[in-house]
Every structure is written in structure tokens, then in C-alpha cells.
Amino acid sequence: MRATSLLLLGAMSLLVGCHKKEVPASPTATQSQGDSSGETAKPMAPPPPSITSHAENKIGQGVAGTVDDRLTAALRGFVQKKGRMPQSFYEFSSTSFDSTPRPPEGMKWVIDAGDTTVKVVPK
DSSP, X not given: OHHHHHHXXXXXHHHHHOOOOOOOOOTTOEEOTXXXXXXXXXXXXXXXXXXXXXXXXXXXXXXXXXXXXXXXXXXXXXXXXXXXXXXXXXXXXXXXXXXXXXOSTXXXXXXXXTTTEEEEEEO
């Protein structure tokens, strides 16, 4: 009887004492602007050379270039899904494609936030 009581007491202690503690959000995490999905902005890793050699990683506005219909459709899909513009070309391409499409020789991709397009411009 004493062994059964100790066993029962031990099992109850484990059940009461074992619970997951909620971890508070990091104070440095910030809410993405205009992101309705509730995602927090995560610092982006530096872009790989394949991105920097084929694209301007910064978002532009009023960029003069030729609009690429396929990449523009993917960009608009990103904006519709996330509710915001990407922070960089790297964020856009890494969430939209398995590998970054190559621009024509001597050109690079640029995101134009002014009209939500992806354009090809000279390097």
C-alpha cells in the first residue's frame, strides 16, 4: 500500500510539474509594415553572389527599364500573399523561385515599388 501511494504521488508530481512555459517574443523582433499575416520581420541573410550579380538587391522607385511580365506576376503574387513589398530582391526571389532566373547578358533585375514591377536594366 505504501509503495502504491508513493507511486501515485510521484506520478501526480510529474503531471503537475511538467508543463511548457511560454517563451516571450524577442524584444528586437518587429512587426513588418503592412503585413496582415502577423509575421515578424526577420533580418535577411546577406544575398548570395548569384543575386548580387544578377539583380539590384535594393527596391527602387521610378526605375527606367523593360518590364518582365513573368517576374512582375510573381512579384504581385508576393505582395498579395504577404500584404507588403519585399524588403529586397533576395527576399522576393528566395520565396518565389527555386532558383533566381538569369537576366539577359549585361543586364540585371530591379524591383520598382512605384508600379509594382520587375524590370531589366543595364548593369
